[in-house]
Amino acid sequence: MSDVIRLLPDSVANQIAAGEVIQRPSSAVKELLENAVDAESTEIQLIVKDAGKTLIQVIDNGKGMSETDARMCFERHATSKIRETQDLFAIRTMGFRGEALASIASIAQVELKTRQADEELGTKIQIEGSEFKSQEACQCSKGTSVAVKNLFFNVPARRQFLKSDNAEFKHISEEFYRVALIHPHLKFSFYHNEKCLLNLEPSSFKERIVALFGDVYKKRLVPIEQTVSHVKISGFICKPEFAMKTKGEQYFFVNNRFIRHHYLNHAVLQAFEELIAEKSYPSYFIHFEIDPKNIDINIHPTKTEIKFLDEKLMYGVLLAAVKKAIGVFNLSPSLDFSTNPDYQPDILPKDYTPKTPTVHVNPSYNPFEKTNFPEHRKKQLNQHAYLESFELLQKPIEAGVQKEIEHTIEDDNTYFDSFQILKKYLVVDTRSGLLLVCQQRAHERILFEQFQKQIINRQPISQQKLFPQSLDFSATNAETLNEILPNLKDLGWDIESLGHHSFVVNATPSDVKESDVQSILETILENFKSGIMLNRNDKQTNLAVSMACGMAIKSGISLDKTEQKHLLTQLFTCQVPQLSPKGKPVFSVLSEDEIHTRLN
Ligand code: ADP
Numbered sequence: 001m002s003d004v005i006r007l008l009p010d011s012v013a014n015q016i017a018a019g020e021v022i023q024r025p026s027s028a029v030k031e032l033l034e035n036a037v038d039a040e041s042t043e044i045q046l047i048v049k050d051a052g053k054t055l056i057q058v059i060d061n062g063k064g065m066s067e068t069d070a071r072m073c074f075e076r077h078a079t080s081k082i083r084e085t086q087d088l089f090a091i092r093t094m095g096f097r098g099e100a101l102a103s104i105a106s107i108a109q110v111e112l113k114t115r116q117a118d119e120e121l122g123t124k125i126q127i128e129g130s131e132f133k134s135q136e137a138c139q140c141s142k143g144t145s146v147a148v149k150n151l152f153f154n155v156p157a158r159r160q161f162l163k164s165d166n167a168e169f170k171h172i173s174e175e176f177y178r179v180a181l182i183h184p185h186l187k188f189s190f191y192h193n194e195k196c197l198l199n200l201e202p203s204s205f206k207e208r209i210v211a212l213f214g215d216v217y218k219k220r221l222v223p224i225e226q227t228v229s230h231v232k233i234s235g236f237i238c239k240p241e242f243a244m245k246t247k248g249e250q251y252f253f254v255n256n257r258f259i260r261h262h263y264l265n266h267a268v269l270q271a272f273e274e275l276i277a278e279k280s281y282p283s284y285f286i287h288f289e290i291d292p293k294n295i296d297i298n299i300h301p302t303k304t305e306i307k308f309l310d311e312k313l314m315y316g317v318l319l320a321a322v323k324k325a326i327g328v329f330n331l332s333p334s335l336d337f338s339t340n341p342d343y344q345p346d347i348l349p350k351d352y353t354p355k356t357p358t359v360h361v362n363p364s365y366n367p368f369e370k371t372n373f374p375e376h377r378k379k380q381l382n383q384h385a386y387l388e389s390f391e392l393l394q395k396p397i398e399a400g401v402q403k404e405i406e407h408t409i410e411d412d413n414t415y416f417d418s419f420q421i422l423k424k425y426l427v428v429d430t431r432s433g434l435l436l437v438c439q440q441r442a443h444e445r446i447l448f449e450q451f452q453k454q455i456i457n458r459q460p461i462s463q464q465k466l467f468p469q470s471l472d473f474s475a476t477n478a479e480t481l482n483e484i485l486p487n488l489k490d491l492g493w494d495i496e497s498l499g500h501h502s503f504v505v506n507a508t509p510s511d512v513k514e515s516d517v518q519s520i521l522e523t524i525l526e527n528f529k530s531g532i533m534l535n536r537n538d539k540q541t542n543l544a545v546s547m548a549c550g551m552a553i554k555s556g557i558s559l560d561k562t563e564q565k566h567l568l569t570q571l572f573t574c575q576v577p578q579l580s581p582k583g584k585p586v587f588s589v590l591s592e593d594e595i596h597t598r599l600n
């Protein structure tokens with residue numbers, strides 16, 4: 001028998017580690033940028049050639065390394081950032097595993113130049129595939145420059161698997177963005193194939209986001225801020241109307257480190273639910289500052305995943321923070337800009353505590369009930385009062401303002417003229433232009449918010465039937481109906497199963513005509529089923545959406561002036577008048593400028 005186990009030489013061990021840490025050029029970019037940040041640099045340059053396949057170089061003006069450290073840094077597990085296990089729970093630096101430089105040096109040709117501030121000469125080291133080629137004193141500026149040439153030159157299999165320059169460059173750029181975003185006080189520049197792509201001056205977080213993603217973000221961002229005992233959440237979210245069809249710009253940072261976190265992402269999506277269209281994604285830039293002992297960063301070699309000690313708590317705090325930001329700044333899309341273009345959310349005083357908007361819904365309200373308009377009110381010909389109340393809604397809710405809105409609307413003493421076109425849209429003349437409202441979606445929104453209220457208050461508005469009505473459904477609809485019978489009860493339906501796909505309806509929500517019961521229930525069931533497919537997970541919300549869609553007045557129905565007014569007034573007392581419960585726009589304003597352009 002012979003022994004077969006042997007220790008791997010360091011160069012091989014390093015290459016194996018490199019397999020985990022350095023998957024592609026962008027991984028090296030990440031590691032080098034992080035080292036530059038950890039070295040307390042104030043200025044960092046990233047220079048890349050051929051999407052990093054030929055050259056990746058990071059030059060910083062940080063604290064540099066001594067001659068010995070310059071050599072040591074390429075050893076595996078060589079780090080200045082931790083000393084003992086305990087330190088793992090107090091990490092404030094980006095790196096700590098001491099394997100990045102060793103890994104990179106095992107699969108590339110690396111040239112390091114470094115000088116500490118109090119030294120006259122620096123050190124230059126060349127290393128290739130873990131083999132030291134040269135070391136000499138050299139003239140160089142304070143700080144460190146690491147040039148990584150021909151990545152994977154000695155691992156042809158990996159080199160072959162690199163993607164197109166375009167794809168690799170995208171990854172690099174993403175890594176650069178992640179580091180540059182969360183270190184806005186540092187100066188960064190980024191060169192590719194000798195062209196300067198970005199030159200970022202020290203700035204605020206908001207300015208950095210704008211510098212990286214464009215001026216349009218100035219108006220999209222809304223601040224978020226929340227501090228609870230051991231975590232501070234800060235940053236920006238984009239207003240719901242700027243949600244994107246693709247993943248959006250979604251950035252979480254924990255103690256200045258970009259991380260991915262599906263669970264927390266879900267909290268943000270949850271806060272945006274019903275405010276953005278289905279299959280679109282909100283953008284956010286959110287920073288958590290938390291005592292390092294409450295997180296574990298060391299669960300993944302590239303450190304982009306972390307564990308929070310109390311994930312549920314983080315979820316709750318984040319959800320509340322985002323909701324609060326949306327609640328304070330949420331406001332109707334087009335009008336927000338047309339009425340208040342210079343509005344800068346972050347000029348609000350620091351100690352400003354927003355009042356959560358309250359909406360009073362009259363549960364017995366019937367938009368189509370005929371009411372006689374008192375004569376004296378008709379005389380109050382104030383075409384603009386209505387719009388004013390509606391403009392008020394666009395601003396952060398200040399004390400007193402909400403009252404005014406409620407007052408204006410409940411008082412019903414405003415007059416505005418509307419008319420219907422194509423039996424689908426209501427048109428109102430307003431100071432900002434022509435307001436176009438989709439009647440069906442408007443009614444869906446109104447009903448949806450009413451139903452949600454009923455669910456919360458557990459006070460369904462129901463009408464008992466004199467003669468219970470019996471109905472038959474298809475097998476699948478019957479199955480779904482059986483499943484949601486108790487939930488329907490919370491919304492005013494009293495339905496019993498008779499078996500064999502037959503049911504008897506004892507009571508319905510008010511406003512449901514006997515002749516419509518079957519078709520309304522069928523629409524509810526269809527909507528409910530497609531809601532499940534669309535991952536509308538909360539059963540009650542799904543049902544409220546389905547019922548709103550099932551019971552709303554449809555396009556094609558004529559509405560007289562009083563009905564129009566009821567619908568519009570009711571719509572603008574909703575919390576989210578601008579979107580239907582399925583996320584479609586409810587209204588749009590054709591501005592004077594647009595009308596002017598068309599007629600030019
Ligand atoms: P880690 O960052 O996990 O400590 P690295 O392999 O990335 O491991 O770096 C090893 C060590 O080299 C660091 O701990 C640090 O002391 C030193 N170092 C690396 N890059 C720089 C730099 N740009 N400036 C100063 N020191 C550096």
Ligand code: MG
Pocket residue numbers: 031034035094095096098100101
């Ligand atoms: Mg490092």
